[in-house]
Amino acid sequence: MEENEYIEIQKAGNRNPFKLPENYFEEFAARMDEMAADTPKEVKRFIIRPWMYGAAASLAGVLLMGQVYLSDNKKQKLASENYDTYVLSQVNESSIIDYYLASETEK
Amino acid sequence: MNLANTSGQTADEKAKSFSEMVRTYQERLYWHIRKMVLVHDDANDVLQNTFMKAWKGLDNFRGDSQISTWLYRIATNETLSFLSQKKARMMNSFEDVEELMLQNLQADTYFEGDEVQLKLQKAIITLPEKQRLVFNMRFYDEMPYEEMSKILDTSVGALKASYHHAARKVEDFLIKE
Numbered sequence: 001m002e003e004n005e006y007i008e009i010q011k012a013g014n015r016n017p018f019k020l021p022e023n024y025f026e027e028f029a030a031r032m033d034e035m036a037a038d039t040p041k042e043v044k045r046f047i048i049r050p051w052m053y054g055a056a057a058s059l060a061g062v063l064l065m066g067q068v069y070l071s072d073n074k075k076q077k078l079a080s081e082n083y084d085t086y087v088l089s090q091v092n093e094s095s096i097i098d099y100y101l102a103s104e105t106e107k
Numbered sequence: 108m109n110l111a112n113t114s115g116q117t118a119d120e121k122a123k124s125f126s127e128m129v130r131t132y133q134e135r136l137y138w139h140i141r142k143m144v145l146v147h148d149d150a151n152d153v154l155q156n157t158f159m160k161a162w163k164g165l166d167n168f169r170g171d172s173q174i175s176t177w178l179y180r181i182a183t184n185e186t187l188s189f190l191s192q193k194k195a196r197m198m199n200s201f202e203d204v205e206e207l208m209l210q211n212l213q214a215d216t217y218f219e220g221d222e223v224q225l226k227l228q229k230a231i232i233t234l235p236e237k238q239r240l241v242f243n244m245r246f247y248d249e250m251p252y253e254e255m256s257k258i259l260d261t262s263v264g265a266l267k268a269s270y271h272h273a274a275r276k277v278e279d280f281l282i283k284e
Contacts, residue, residue, distance in 0.1 A: 005278075006277070
């Protein structure tokens with residue numbers, strides 16, 4: 001201890017007052033060896049391999065193409081629905097009824 | 108002993124490195140723990156938990172710090188968590204944890220201190236846990252402040268101040284008793 005001001009502490013001294021069972025450390029180390037043998041370590045590290053880059057790029061490509069195809073289909077469907085609605089909106093209601101009745105009479 | 112990079116080692120090589128590590132550090136860590144928990148059986152449990160944690164975390168040890176620093180940190184954390192669990196269990200009891208620890212120490216067949224050393228233990232146990240750690244590491248183990256700083260992740264200045272506060276309290280206790 002570097003300080004001289006702690007007289008009572010110095011009198012007591014820093015001798016280790018504890019003791020151990022006989023052969024404690026030998027037996028403890030043997031127990032730890034057993035523990036390590038019973039629970040072997042498995043190395044489970046995720047390593048990125050070169051082929052994984054190719055696989056990831058292919059998957060991204062397939063997803064992208066699928067997305068493009070689906071959105072294109074949807075656009076076409078929407079366009080056709082919009083055209084039908086537009087044509088009907090340009091015809092007045094009585095013309096539609098006349099057309100309907102005329103076609104019924106012909107039958 | 109090659110622990111800086113165990114990821115490439117086989118299971119047998121890892122077990123061998125671990126075995127060497129236990130044999131090299133068990134004694135130092137045991138005394139570090141024992142001075143905090145006082146009783147041999149408790150020290151044995153905490154030391155066992157320390158090495159089990161080290162075994163589980165062996166792959167995460169990258170060698171940035173020294174093995175001894177890494178192990179001391181685990182041992183210190185295990186000791187403090189053991190003491191706080193003990194305190195939590197005692198919450199509903201009328202007994203004081205420190206008082207109980209002293210009683211256990213006196214009854215422990217593995218304590219061979221005389222009256223003066225028992226009095227010193229009584230004084231040390233009155234300190235807050237972190238101050239007690241610093242006091243023990245400096246007073247008993249004569250560990251350099253720089254090494255303590257790495258283990259406890261505290262500046263050298265703060266450790267010096269903490270040690271002197273602790274020593275002052277212990278000295279006052281010994282004078283009064």
